[in-house]
Amino acid sequence: xxxxxxxxxxxxxxxxxxxxxxxxxxxxxxxxxxxxxxxxxxxxxxxxxxxxxxxxxxxxxxxxxxxxxxxxxxxxxxxxxxxxxxxxxxxxxxxxxxxxxxxxxxxxxxxxxxxxxxxxxxxxxxxxxxxxxxxxxxxxxxxxxxxxxxxxxxxxxxxxxxxxxxxxxxxxxxxxxxxxxxxxxxxxxxxxxxxxxxxxxxxxxxxxxxxxxxxxxxxxxxxxxxxxxxxxxxxxxxxxxxxxxxxxxxxxxxxxxxxxxxxxxxxxxxxxxxxxxxxxxxxxxxxxxxxxxxxxxxxxxxxxxxxxxxxxxxxxxxxxxxxxxxxxxxxxxxxxxxxxxxxxxxxxxxxxxxxxxxxxxxxxxxxxxxxxxxxxxxxxxxxxxxxxxxxxxxxxxxxxxxxxxxxxxxxxxxxxxxxxxxxxxxxxxxxxxxxxxxxxxxxxxxxxxxxxxxxx
Amino acid sequence: xxxxxxxxxxxxxxxxxxxxxxxxxxxxxxxxxxxxxxxxxxxxxxxxxxxxxxxxxxxxxxxxxxxxxxxxxxxxxxxxxxxxxxxxxxxxxxxxxxxxxxxxxxxxxxxxxxxxxxxxxxxxxxxxxxxxxxxxxxxxxxxxxxxxxxxxxxxxxxxxxxxxxxxxxxxxxxxxxxxxxxxxxxxxxxxxxxxxxxxxxxxxxxxxxxxxxxxxxxxxxxxxxxxxxxxxxxxxxxxxxxxxxxxxxxxxxxxxxxxxxxxxxxxxxxxxxxxxxxxxxxxxxxxxxxxxxxxxxxxxxxxxxxxxxxxxxxxxxxxxxxxxxxxxxxxxxxxxxxxxxxxxxxxxxxxxxxxxxxxxxxxxxxxxxxxxxxxxxxxxxxxxxxxxxxxxxxxxxxxxxxxxxxxxxxxxxxxxxxxxxxxxxxxxxxxxxxxxx
Numbered sequence: 001x002x003x004x005x006x007x008x009x010x011x012x013x014x015x016x017x018x019x020x021x022x023x024x025x026x027x028x029x030x031x032x033x034x035x036x037x038x039x040x041x042x043x044x045x046x047x048x049x050x051x052x053x054x055x056x057x058x059x060x061x062x063x064x065x066x067x068x069x070x071x072x073x074x075x076x077x078x079x080x081x082x083x084x085x086x087x088x089x090x091x092x093x094x095x096x097x098x099x100x101x102x103x104x105x106x107x108x109x110x111x112x113x114x115x116x117x118x119x120x121x122x123x124x125x126x127x128x129x130x131x132x133x134x135x136x137x138x139x140x141x142x143x144x145x146x147x148x149x150x151x152x153x154x155x156x157x158x159x160x161x162x163x164x165x166x167x168x169x170x171x172x173x174x175x176x177x178x179x180x181x182x183x184x185x186x187x188x189x190x191x192x193x194x195x196x197x198x199x200x201x202x203x204x205x206x207x208x209x210x211x212x213x214x215x216x217x218x219x220x221x222x223x224x225x226x227x228x229x230x231x232x233x234x235x236x237x238x239x240x241x242x243x244x245x246x247x248x249x250x251x252x253x254x255x256x257x258x259x260x261x262x263x264x265x266x267x268x269x270x271x272x273x274x275x276x277x278x279x280x281x282x283x284x285x286x287x288x289x290x291x292x293x294x295x296x297x298x299x300x301x302x303x304x305x306x307x308x309x310x311x312x313x314x315x316x317x318x319x320x321x322x323x324x325x326x327x328x329x330x331x332x333x334x335x336x337x338x339x340x341x342x343x344x345x346x347x348x349x350x351x352x353x354x355x356x357x358x359x360x361x362x363x364x365x366x367x368x369x370x371x372x373x374x375x376x377x378x379x380x381x382x383x384x385x386x387x388x389x390x391x392x393x394x395x396x397x398x399x400x401x402x403x404x405x406x407x408x409x410x411x412x413x414x415x416x417x418x419x420x421x422x423x424x425x426x427x428x429x430x431x432x433x434x435x436x437x438x439x440x441x442x443x444x445x446x447x448x449x450x451x452x453x454x455x456x
Numbered sequence: 457x458x459x460x461x462x463x464x465x466x467x468x469x470x471x472x473x474x475x476x477x478x479x480x481x482x483x484x485x486x487x488x489x490x491x492x493x494x495x496x497x498x499x500x501x502x503x504x505x506x507x508x509x510x511x512x513x514x515x516x517x518x519x520x521x522x523x524x525x526x527x528x529x530x531x532x533x534x535x536x537x538x539x540x541x542x543x544x545x546x547x548x549x550x551x552x553x554x555x556x557x558x559x560x561x562x563x564x565x566x567x568x569x570x571x572x573x574x575x576x577x578x579x580x581x582x583x584x585x586x587x588x589x590x591x592x593x594x595x596x597x598x599x600x601x602x603x604x605x606x607x608x609x610x611x612x613x614x615x616x617x618x619x620x621x622x623x624x625x626x627x628x629x630x631x632x633x634x635x636x637x638x639x640x641x642x643x644x645x646x647x648x649x650x651x652x653x654x655x656x657x658x659x660x661x662x663x664x665x666x667x668x669x670x671x672x673x674x675x676x677x678x679x680x681x682x683x684x685x686x687x688x689x690x691x692x693x694x695x696x697x698x699x700x701x702x703x704x705x706x707x708x709x710x711x712x713x714x715x716x717x718x719x720x721x722x723x724x725x726x727x728x729x730x731x732x733x734x735x736x737x738x739x740x741x742x743x744x745x746x747x748x749x750x751x752x753x754x755x756x757x758x759x760x761x762x763x764x765x766x767x768x769x770x771x772x773x774x775x776x777x778x779x780x781x782x783x784x785x786x787x788x789x790x791x792x793x794x795x796x797x798x799x800x801x802x803x804x805x806x807x808x809x810x811x812x813x814x815x816x817x818x819x820x821x822x823x824x825x826x827x828x829x830x831x832x833x834x835x836x837x838x839x840x841x842x843x844x845x846x847x848x849x850x851x852x853x854x855x856x857x858x859x860x861x862x863x864x865x866x867x868x869x870x871x872x873x874x875x876x877x878x879x880x881x882x883x884x885x886x887x888x889x890x891x892x893x
Contacts, residue, residue: 008569008671010520012529013558019484019655044482045816046458084744088735092806095813097733114813116458141747148703148750148775155597155700258699261590293524293531302524305583308591328591330583360532367534367553373483374654374828375820 021370023396026383027216029223033231034204037223038387039216042376047095048118048212049376051384052109052125055207056200056235057102058174059319064192065177065184068102068200070146071193072109075201076100077138080131084138087124096121100128104175105318106388107200112376115213122226129201130230139190146185153179154450157263157328157429160254164427164448165267168252169322172241181452202232207387211380243320245269246425249443255432256450262334262430266341267324268420273316273389279402280414281314281323287361287411288312288348288419289325295344296325304340306333316389323418334428335438342424348415352408366400459853460816462832465658466846471674472646475665476836476846478653478829487829488560489549489651490568491837494642496620497543497764498681505622506630508541509585510638514548515539516577519570521563523577533559536826541620544763545841547834551827554655558664561650565668568648571639575632582627589621597700601882602707602769603757609694610709610878615683616765644675649840653829683764685711692878697885703750704774705882708787709767710871712756716843721855722867724759727768728807729799729864730790731755735806738770741790748786749774760835763842767878780881791872798865811856819849 027039061067076098077084091098096113109128113121153159163178170176208223246268271277282290289296289312300306310327325345329337353361372378386395428439432447439445447455466476499507517523530537535552548567550560593599604621611617650669652661688711698705713719730738731754742749754771774783799807823830832849839848 008520008566008668009562012521012525013562015533015559016555016557018553018555021484042482044480045460045820047813047816047820085735085740088733088740089806092732092735092810095809112817114458114809114816141744144747145743145750151702152597152750152773155702157595256700259595261587261595291531292537293528298524301584302527302580305580306587308584308588328587328595330587330590360528363534364531365534367556368536368826370483370534370553371485371536371551371822371826371828374485375822378822378826378828 021373021400024379027220029220031203031224031228033228035227035230036207037220038207038209038383039219040211040379040383041214041216042211042379043213044376046115046213047112047376048115048210048214049112049380050208050210051380052129053207053209053388054107054200054205056205057104057106059104059240060200060235061196062174062240064188065180067188067192068107068196070142070188071196072100072102072107074134074139074142074193075128075132075197078133078135079127080133081127090124094121118214118219119222122222126226132197134190134194136190139193143185143188147182150179150182150185157256157259160256160429160450161263161265161326161427163452164252164254165265165324165425168246168425169243169267169269171244173243174240175243175317175320199235202234203227203230204232204234209380209384209387211376211383243269247423249422249424249426251426251428251439251443251445253432253436253439253445253447254427254429254450255447255455256429257431259430261328262331262428262435263328264334264337264428265324265326266424266426267322268424270314270321270323270418272318272321273391277414280406280410281418283361283365283403283406284348284411284414285312285314285323286365287353287357288344291364293360293364296341299344300327300337300340306330306337331430331434334435335441338426338442342421345419345421349419349421352412355408358408358411362404362406365403369399460819462819462849464836464846464849467662469645469666469670471670471672473669474649474840475662476649476651476840477656477658477661478832478836479656479658481655484554484655485551485828486554486557486652486654486656487549487551487827487833488557488564489547489833489837490564490648491545491547491841492643492648493545493841494647494678495542495544495546497615497683501614502626503630503634504619504626506634506638507546508621509581509627509630510635511539511541511546512581512585513573513577513635514567514571516573516581518567519572520566526563529559529563542758542761543766545761545837547837549827549833557656561664561668565672568643568645568669569672573635578632578635582630585627586624593621598698598705598882601705602771602880605696605880605882606707606709606767606769606878609692609880610767611685611765613683613685615681616685640675642678644678645669645672646674647678649837651833651836653833685765689875691874694880696880696882698882699885701884704776704780704884705772706780706783707769707771707880708877709769710877712766712768713871718863719867719870722859722863723768723871724756724856725807725811725859726864726867727755728811729794729803731770732810737790737794738787742772742786746786748778748783760838794865795868795872799861801861804861804864808857812853815853
């Protein structure tokens with residue numbers, strides 16, 4: 001239809017020879033106080049992007065979930081020298097953006113700004129890292145704010161699914177806690193935040209990374225001047241409880257009244273980024289459901305139209321990683337979607353991947369890997385991955401050749417090892433009456449309400 | 457003060473297709489975009505959501521690249537692809553290693569020339585789009601708030617006021633004949649711009665553009681319905697039920713001045729004064745100081761990307777113990793303050809620095825952590841399609857930096873008036889919220 005009659009080439013043009021992929025040099029230093037510094041120049045715009053990472057986060061405090069996150073939230077609201085409003089206006093005056101956050105394994109002050117103001121921006125970051133004053137009124141406001149947020153997130157199907165899967169996979173390990181309960185938020189004390197701050201925010205525990213339009217040597221001298229007299233030890237690490245090893249498929253139905261769609265999330269334990277199988281698992285995942293052109297997307301979206309955004313991924317936390325697959329599907333095709341999700345997993349576990357399909361997936365991963373080269377943020381993210389996971393120094397430079405060396409047999413073995421089909425834990429979030437019977441076809445069923453309580 | 461000069465070259469092919477190239481060989485990656493000057497605003501009446509459904513159809517096959525081939529050819533070249541439907545434009549874009557440039561141009565030209573889809577493709581994508589609407593709107597707390605809630609309250613012309621994601625009955629009614637007609641009418645080279653950014657030599661880029669796109673015949677100049685609004689004489693209000701969320705919400709939208717007028721530049725800085733993150737007046741007053749709201753953000757969503765009526769919209773989620781009237785009164789106090797007292801010279805300077813810094817990031821920035829130079833692509837496309845002047849990317853910044861304090865205040869006085877705004881209250885069905893205003 002709608003053809004305009006002209007002579008045109010009917011075959012896709014071949015790829016022309018590749019240009020080499022070159023990662024910028026990194027300048028590394030370790031200050032006398034233990035602060036690690038990594039700098040890389042990228043002159044795309046007259047700005048820079050930075051992260052001051054601390055190698056501990058929410059998982060450090062087992063009995064108070066998200067306390068490190070709360071600490072990060074409040075720490076930007078005042079220092080010995082500046083009140084909250086002053087901090088925000090100074091940032092704007094310097095053309096800067098700044099965020100403070102904590103995940104399970106890291107806390108971070110993230111920032112970006114104009115190169116011409118690099119020094120004052122670093123001074124403000126330094127002040128936040130060392131002299132946060134945790135004003136009582138600011139703490140109280142953020143705590144009340146958080147109480148509303150933890151109620152609000154329970155309205156989101158994606159949150160409810162993730163919360164349940166993490167509980168199932170991690171049990172008594174701190175990774176099981178994605179968010180605090182309102183009782184836990186109510187119990188937060190300002191002093192708790194201050195002791196987390198004292199423990200985590202130290203130079204021995206920190207990594208400062210900057211990518212942008214600067215001269216590395218000059219900037220390094222500035223950094224030394226700004227951060228030199230900061231002192232503090234690494235926090236003592238604690239041995240957390242071992243996560244459970246769930247056997248056999250089970251189904252966890254989270255009843256969300258009035259849902260007009262069902263959020264599926266299924267997962268099983270996998271590996272961390274440091275594991276030698278990481279790259280082959282990444283490639284296997286990409287082929288399964290990690291790319292638009294993957295088997296899962298082509299099956300349940302482009303062929304069957306069950307869902308808009310199916311995907312799979314491997315989430316690498318520092319101590320453990322897990323594989324998961326998700327899709328938000330029409331209520332009447334919950335069972336049909338799960339059947340296809342497992343069909344595609346089992347197919348990868350049963351049959352070697354055809355070599356042409358493997359080559360396509362290798363090209364995809366190696367190509368997309370280079371996209372980060374074009375922006376300061378992209379470079380920062382790639383360098384951070386290497387540093388925070390203590391990957392080999394040549395990780396970025398050798399990634400492409402290692403991916404290209406993988407064979408169909410490697411992928412078959414990887415799928416058999418990590419796509420643990422028989423023991424996948426399945427979460428479905430939706431309207432119980434509409435999906436219970438379908439969900440129950442896939443394993444023993446437990447039902448929860450949207451407040452996280454077990455239902456009959 | 458640091459500046460940024462983007463090298464830009466452009467030409468127009470005989471069939472009317474504009475071609476814009478911004479070379480930068482830093483990384484061996486090239487971003488390719490094709491923008492068509494048609495968005496959901498001017499989709500056919502009785503076919504709400506059609507422009508977006510059609511966008512999905514553009515991935516369903518063309519004469520020489522069958523269904524699934526488009527996606528496969530890009531991904532297997534090491535690239536990413538997507539498309540999006542906006543008010544006045546629809547874009548299709550890819551970021552690929554630069555050795556795949558010619559392949560991408562072939563694909564884009566093939567679907568501009570000869571889209572080839574059938575009823576089965578249409579049924580499939582109609583189902584996919586319905587799940588997209590469910591996951592983003594119908595099954596999400598505050599789904600579609602305020603971008604789908606505001607238009608029917610704020611506007612009177614169907615073009616501006618309808619459901620852009622589409623009523624399901626309208627999606628069901630869409631036929632293959634509609635797809636064909638829309639394609640023939642709007643997807644013509646003379647209604648589009650091709651953009652090549654990154655690792656491409658201009659002479660090579662122009663030659664490839666000529667090779668693949670020049671054979672596509674021009675179409676008739678597309679008809680565009682009138683999107684003008686009748687004059688508004690009073691504040692408009694509407695109410696929407698919130699099915700999942702726990703907090704009462706409201707959105708307040710003010711209609712913007714025409715693009716590239718002096719008032720528009722001033723309005724952009726006013727927007728930054730009001731909505732610029734935690735330093736912005738609205739967040740500061742409602743969340744940090746008075747502590748009425750849990751979230752208060754928003755602003756002008758895509759300053760450069762609209763070509764018809766648009767709004768600056770504030771989005772507020774407030775604590776249930778405050779009534780809607782009390783929340784709105786606090787918001788109005790912020791508006792009154794800037795109308796009466798304007799902004800100080802110091803605040804203006806802060807805004808100008810932040811504006812410059814943000815603009816650089818827009819030019820460099822990707823989308824969702826990937827798709828390098830998405831921002832530059834979008835600006836070049838809009839400046840080409842709406843203004844026929846891609847070089848505006850390098851000159852428009854001056855207009856914002858030259859805005860004076862009194863111009864910001866005058867913009868506030870002229871545009872931040874009740875008769876120029878609409879308010880949507882989105883109230884939880886089950887909550888202890890006080891009665892909405």
